[in-house]
Amino acid sequence: MSAPENKRRAFLAAVGAVAVAPGISLIAPSQAGTAASSAVRFGMLVDTTKCSPGCDACVKACAAENGLVEPIADLRQGSQWIRKIDLVDTATGRQHSLPMMCQHCAKPPCVDVCPTGASFKRADGIVLVDRHICIGCRYCMMACPYKARSFVHQPLTTQNPEVPRGLGCVEACTFCVQRTDRGLAPACADACPQGAMLFGDLNDPQSAIAKRLKEVATTQVRADLKLGTGVRYQGI
Amino acid sequence: MARVLTLLASLVLALPFQVHAGEVAKPAVKIENPDTQCVAPAEEMRRNHMEVLQHQRNRTLRLGERGAKVSLNGCIECHASKTNGSVIGGKDNFCEACHAYAAVKLDCWDCHQPKAGYKAAAVAQPSGENK
Numbered sequence: 350m351s352a353p354e355n356k357r358r359a360f361l362a363a364v365g366a367v368a369v370a371p372g373i374s375l376i377a378p379s380q381a382g383t384a385a386s387s388a389v390r391f392g393m394l395v396d397t398t399k400c401s402p403g404c405d406a407c408v409k410a411c412a413a414e415n416g417l418v419e420p421i422a423d424l425r426q427g428s429q430w431i432r433k434i435d436l437v438d439t440a441t442g443r444q445h446s447l448p449m450m451c452q453h454c455a456k457p458p459c460v461d462v463c464p465t466g467a468s469f470k471r472a473d474g475i476v477l478v479d480r481h482i483c484i485g486c487r488y489c490m491m492a493c494p495y496k497a498r499s500f501v502h503q504p505l506t507t508q509n510p511e512v513p514r515g516l517g518c519v520e521a522c523t524f525c526v527q528r529t530d531r532g533l534a535p536a537c538a539d540a541c542p543q544g545a546m547l548f549g550d551l552n553d554p555q556s557a558i559a560k561r562l563k564e565v566a567t568t569q570v571r572a573d574l575k576l577g578t579g580v581r582y583q584g585i
Numbered sequence: 586m587a588r589v590l591t592l593l594a595s596l597v598l599a600l601p602f603q604v605h606a607g608e609v610a611k612p613a614v615k616i617e618n619p620d621t622q623c624v625a626p627a628e629e630m631r632r633n634h635m636e637v638l639q640h641q642r643n644r645t646l647r648l649g650e651r652g653a654k655v656s657l658n659g660c661i662e663c664h665a666s667k668t669n670g671s672v673i674g675g676k677d678n679f680c681e682a683c684h685a686y687a688a689v690k691l692d693c694w695d696c697h698q699p700k701a702g703y704k705a706a707a708v709a710q711p712s713g714e715n716k
């Protein structure tokens with residue numbers, strides 16, 4: 350690790366000590382002109398014991414941040430970057446709820462199947478679609494075990510400037526890459542009133558998420574597929 | 586005879602084009618902020634803006650490089666028309682003026698927001714049936 354990066358870490362640790370607003374996790378912002386670093390592996394821990402069934406604050410925050418606001422005639426065609434899932438254990442009757450989105454796999458099947466190279470993984474582990482070369486074949490949608498990707502079926506005019514998206518391309522959760530590059534957590538994590546979504550650098554042993562992962566039992570959804578998901582769940 | 590006909594035909598075909606070539610007005614590109622300095626001289630931008638933008642789009646998207654000198658949103662903020670707030674929409678708008686003249690299709694705005702300072706109104710998206 351280079352010296353300036355160490356300095357940045359130290360600075361952020363100091364800021365963290367002064368207690369930032371609750372629920373806001375600071376991460377090292379990418380500096381002007383610097384690329385995403387492979388020393389970082391972004392991930393998220395969802396504490397399902399805190400997530401309440403009726404709440405969709407994360408879904409709303411995602412829609413506002415990423416401009417997923419176009420009116421859709423057929424709801425089945427709407428873009429879904431994050432959705433709420435309610436689970437019931439039929440044997441015990443225990444109910445819980447969780448947000449499901451792109452799991453930002455270490456070995457993403459959507460990247461394997463993409464014929465053009467549009468589906469790709471950034472150095473810091475964020476899985477994205479390069480819409481400049483996506484041909485809309487939707488192979489990646491079929492390949493994703495988490496149903497995380499959506500296809501845009503209609504022309505759009507209401508994109509947010511930092512989140513270009515459009516007709517004929519596949520899209521999914523980006524961990525709000527426009528925010529993470531500025532050192533902010535994704536909009537969903539910031540919006541959760543329960544603080545159930547913890548975002549950060551899995552590779553940094555001092556990060557809140559790495560510390561929590563070391564302490565509590567967490568699960569990868571469909572761990573049997575050995576995809577190395579960046580998103581983990583607690584309490585499922 | 587055939588040769589004469591061909592010659593005549595090509596003359597007839599060429600004629601209207603030659604007449605028009607002189608008449609089609611060059612696009613009047615309106616510079617909204619003439620006091621500011623573009624990232625490169627106008628002559629260079631005219632010829633190479635597409636290469637510059639393509640190079641940077643790959644660096645930004647695929648490498649995660651932010652804060653570069655060249656940015657499409659930077660272009661929009663400076664060049665959006667003061668009338669409709671956009672770089673497209675009519676022959677007076679910065680991008681469309683030349684692209685209409687040169688008959689080169691603009692794909693950028695299928696995905697990128699052409700309006701300066703735009704913020705999508707936070708209409709709550711129904712989370713769908715596809716739970």
Ligand code: SF4
Nearest residue numbers: 463483484486487489
């Ligand atoms: S829809 Fe686009 S991103 Fe997905 S596999 Fe096809 S070309 Fe790749």
